Amino acid sequence: MRKIENFIAGEYVAAASGRRFDKRSPLDNRVIASIAEAGRAEVDAAVGAARGALAGDWGRLSTEQRVELLYGVANEITRRFDDFVEAEMADTGQPAHVMKQVFIPRGAANFKVFADVVKNVASESFQTATPDGRGALNYALRVPKGVIGVICPWNAPFMLMTWKVGPALACGNAVVVKPSEESPQTAALLGEVMNAVGIPKGVYNVVQGFGPDSAGEFVTQHPGVDAITFTGETRTGAAIMKAASEGMRDVSFELGGKNAGIVFADCDFEAAVEGIFRSAFLNSGQVCLGTERVYVERPIFERFVQALKVKAESVRFGRPDDHDANYGPLISQEHRQKVLSYYRKALEEGATLVTGGGVPEMPGELAEGAWVQPTIWTGLPESAAVVREEIFGPCCHIRPFDAEDEVVQLANATDYGLSTTLWTNDLARAHRLAARVEVGITWINSWFLRDLRTAFGGAKQSGIGREGGVHSLEFYTETRNVCVKL
Ligand SMILES: NC(=O)C1=CN([C@@H]2O[C@H](COP(=O)(O)OP(=O)(O)OC[C@H]3O[C@@H](n4cnc5c(N)ncnc54)[C@H](O)[C@@H]3O)[C@@H](O)[C@H]2O)C=CC1
Numbered sequence: 001m002r003k004i005e006n007f008i009a010g011e012y013v014a015a016a017s018g019r020r021f022d023k024r025s026p027l028d029n030r031v032i033a034s035i036a037e038a039g040r041a042e043v044d045a046a047v048g049a050a051r052g053a054l055a056g057d058w059g060r061l062s063t064e065q066r067v068e069l070l071y072g073v074a075n076e077i078t079r080r081f082d083d084f085v086e087a088e089m090a091d092t093g094q095p096a097h098v099m100k101q102v103f104i105p106r107g108a109a110n111f112k113v114f115a116d117v118v119k120n121v122a123s124e125s126f127q128t129a130t131p132d133g134r135g136a137l138n139y140a141l142r143v144p145k146g147v148i149g150v151i152c153p154w155n156a157p158f159m160l161m162t163w164k165v166g167p168a169l170a171c172g173n174a175v176v177v178k179p180s181e182e183s184p185q186t187a188a189l190l191g192e193v194m195n196a197v198g199i200p201k202g203v204y205n206v207v208q209g210f211g212p213d214s215a216g217e218f219v220t221q222h223p224g225v226d227a228i229t230f231t232g233e234t235r236t237g238a239a240i241m242k243a244a245s246e247g248m249r250d251v252s253f254e255l256g257g258k259n260a261g262i263v264f265a266d267c268d269f270e271a272a273v274e275g276i277f278r279s280a281f282l283n284s285g286q287v288c289l290g291t292e293r294v295y296v297e298r299p300i301f302e303r304f305v306q307a308l309k310v311k312a313e314s315v316r317f318g319r320p321d322d323h324d325a326n327y328g329p330l331i332s333q334e335h336r337q338k339v340l341s342y343y344r345k346a347l348e349e350g351a352t353l354v355t356g357g358g359v360p361e362m363p364g365e366l367a368e369g370a371w372v373q374p375t376i377w378t379g380l381p382e383s384a385a386v387v388r389e390e391i392f393g394p395c396c397h398i399r400p401f402d403a404e405d406e407v408v409q410l411a412n413a414t415d416y417g418l419s420t421t422l423w424t425n426d427l428a429r430a431h432r433l434a435a436r437v438e439v440g441i442t443w444i445n446s447w448f449l450r451d452l453r454t455a456f457g458g459a460k461q462s463g464i465g466r467e468g469g470v471h472s473l474e475f476y477t478e479t480r481n482v483c484v485k486l
């Protein structure tokens, strides 16, 4: 069994209290790691180390020097690729190909891309007319915000954590990261990379633990934390916002979703089925951008439902390193209970079960894992809980529609507004809809096709602010205007 510690000022440290908690494998519920739970003392030490780094070597580096160090971090992640794949697979139970093709490469890219952004993006300047005719020059300086609290979820732990740490460090900040209690390993491993590359001690700190009355809350309440970036549930975002209001600290939130997939009859049928399948079922449906509501134009409705059913029934459950398997479990027994409660509720609400709805039969010790079947329903009203609430599991409800206005109204009838995936060969219609659907990200004839220079974030209750490219610079720096009278 692994022992995972906090990472503070470049050292792995246990908690002064001696408190530890267990991490169980999603595959078979076995305890796979013992984690040191940070208390207020460790959070104080981490924030102190971060402030020390800002006042010391790290704060004195030029942008070029920071950029070189961050390229080094990206390269070292790539060199230790297999270690990151293995650690993330252990925490999440997801298949090796998802780790290798998507999540771990994105970890390296998150450092490389934001190193490039800070190297290449200019700050604004204006020439200003003055009554004496000599004019003035205004220009902006971007300075780091300071110590950034980074609070992370468990569903794509390394990718989502580095998506924040990459730009925060590129902009010259120091960070205190609180990984999810369900996925402690890759954040801890990244400490080794930071040390190997020569990132000054105290720039990157990790405190392990839970949310309320634990490390998460201690970080967000700490007066030495200057801004907080968070990915997770909307109601957790509300609690963090309250904490951030003490001291008027800035927040950036990427929150939940109840995303719509919209499929028109003129789409490339096979591509649309494949795209909706990925968007509903990748990572066992534990993707904030995932599709849990599918609207299909009536002429192809029955055919589409049947085609998606065939694909959902073709998944092969198994261990991440089992070459015959391609589908993993949910993150934990607790999350499985939540998802299964929605599976039951769907039937109580009158759904027609197209496929799934239960637990697959797993052999031997895997029978103890957090497995659930990919599930498809039809026939529910939009008022059903299963159609309104984020489930965060491998499931979707499919409903037919007849008209463009109708489907826009259906897609928008939610408190969330993260993303949409839209399938049609009529590009004029696609552009029209993209402007009308109330979300932060619309994918047309694609899903989760990411360019890290673009704005990423949610509308309505799916988030506050945007990250990605220059948008990350907006959050991770303070802009100072300098006015020079000429
Ligand atoms: N919009 C986006 O980009 C994404 C959103 N999500 C959302 O995240 C959720 C799943 O992730 P979970 O880890 O279950 O979310 P969660 O909100 O329960 O936990 C996220 C993190 O916040 C911490 N936390 C919980 N309560 C806290 C508090 N009061 N103060 C400070 N920290 C606290 C947790 O320990 C964890 O590290 C889903 O709702 C999903 O939609 C997940 C990934 C991306």
Ligand SMILES: O=C(O)/C=C/C=C(\O)C(=O)O
Pocket: 155, 156, 163, 286, 287, 288, 289, 450, 456
């Ligand atoms: O690509 C990103 O930056 C974020 C993606 C979010 C997810 O994949 C997720 O929440 O699962």
